[in-house]
Amino acid sequence: MSTPLLSVTNLSTSFFTSRGEVKAVRGVSFELRAGEILGIVGESGSGKSITCMSLMGLLRSSGRVIDGSALFEGRDLLTLDEDELSALRGNDISMIFQDPMTSLNPTLTVGEQVIETILRHRKVSRSEARARAIELFELVRIPSAAKRLRSYPHEFSGGMRQRVMIAIALACDPKLLIADEPTTALDVTIQRQILALLKELQGRLGMAVILITHDLGVIAETADRVLVMYGGMVMEEGPVRELFARPSHPYTQGLLASIPDLRDDTHHRLTPIPGSPPDMLRPPKGCPFAPRCAHAMAQCNAALPPLYDAGPAHRARCWLHHPEAPRVAGITAELVPA
Structure with a gap:
């Protein structure tokens, strides 16, 4: 397998405010290969944009990367000085902003x-x-x-x-293009045109793309792989088709259940995710989604789960994938007796 164009390991970013340390990104790791489109999806405040702002050295003055590495063609972006980053930005790595x-x-x-x-x-x-x-x-x-x-x-x-x-x-023919919510302020018709244009250009120019969005529909149409983020962490990751066919984290399932399926002629009431995202001034000790999760167990509040294998190149950060956890249809469905 080819060497990744970008390899991010244990990236952690905090903002130091008058109220205390806001732990915006906590231990995020992922790889991106040349010519690949990686989607990063999650609710507002999940850490999607801050992850990429950290890589680009574009954090506000109160923000600081406190741990991790980000190797781009073998060079650690997090150790470069401003002149070195400035030479990369707009040249080898480019970014499209929301507005x-x-x-x-x-x-x-x-x-x-x-x-x-x-x-x-x-x-x-x-x-x-x-x-x-x-x-x-x-x-x-x-x-x-x-x-x-x-x-x-x-x-x-x-x-x-x-x-x-x-x-x-x-x-300047970048090797990596980061698109941060590139269609948020546009109407639906123009959104589709811009996304189709991005995908066409990516295929023609062969660049890698990180696409940040809150819209799973955009991810389904555009990306090759997807990271689902919540509470500053990766909750689930995998190939797009695999993740949509078998969402293996309750949060991912909640996101999918809260959007309409336009392919279905029948009428179904959408199911919102109850509760609110965690306060990142005081992030929970255990799984950040546990207070909103219908399947939460005592262990979920006590300790943070690791990323478990949930299928081919597919991982989910959920205690339900532990060998001794209860079987839950739809999450550990392959383990439920017929």
């Missing part, structure tokens, strides 16, 4: 913002950078590409602004 209107500079034309990215990382003339910007606008299907270089962000629709952000992210 393109606040990410783009309103005082510069969109063309200038693409051109300055190219000039920052490539030894080319300004005319060559402009030609590359036009090529990128055509790649992301912005009509009248050469003319629109002279436009300002407010002259574009939300979907077109997101296409500009994708063009900037692709300007």
Whole structure:
């Protein structure tokens, strides 16, 4: 098997506030291979975005990585200084943020913002950078590409602004693209267009992608593998088809039960997950999902479960997968006698 492009081990990130230490990310580990799309899904506050902000060195001043490593092509991103990270950002690793209107500079034309990215990382003339910007606008299907270089962000629709952000992210042919909720502010039709464009470009350019979202439907259509995060931790991970066919953690099951299935003609009441996410100022000693879990046992509150094998390349952080745990249909269904 090929060496991972990115290998994250035991990543832990905290924010130090006037109220105390907020443990936002706790021991997250995963690997990403070249050309792979990894989805990271979970409720707001689960640690999805902070995980990737930690890798990029983009934490707010109160945030600090307190443990772990993140090897990108053999270099630990967490040990690089600001100059070294700045040379990587926008070049080998690029990021698309949630809201393109606040990410783009309103005082510069969109063309200038693409051109300055190219000039920052490539030894080319300004005319060559402009030609590359036009090529990128055509790649992301912005009509009248050469003319629109002279436009300002407010002259574009939300979907077109997101296409500009994708063009900037692709300007230097990155090996890894991180897309943080890239369709949140867009209507459903434009969402589908942007996701289809991202998947097409990923296939054409061969880059790896980390797709952060709260929408399992987006993950199902786009990703190859998925991490399900909750309470700053990975609760379940595996190939998308395997995880959707056999969700093996109660939290993943709860997420799936709370979204409508448009393939089903019958009407079913959606089942919300009761309760609230944990307070990360005082994270629980045991499983962070235990207070909201219908299957919680005494052991769930007493100790944090490890990641158990739940199928081919599929793992779940749940005590129900312990050999001596009760069998629960739908979670440990393969162990339930016929």
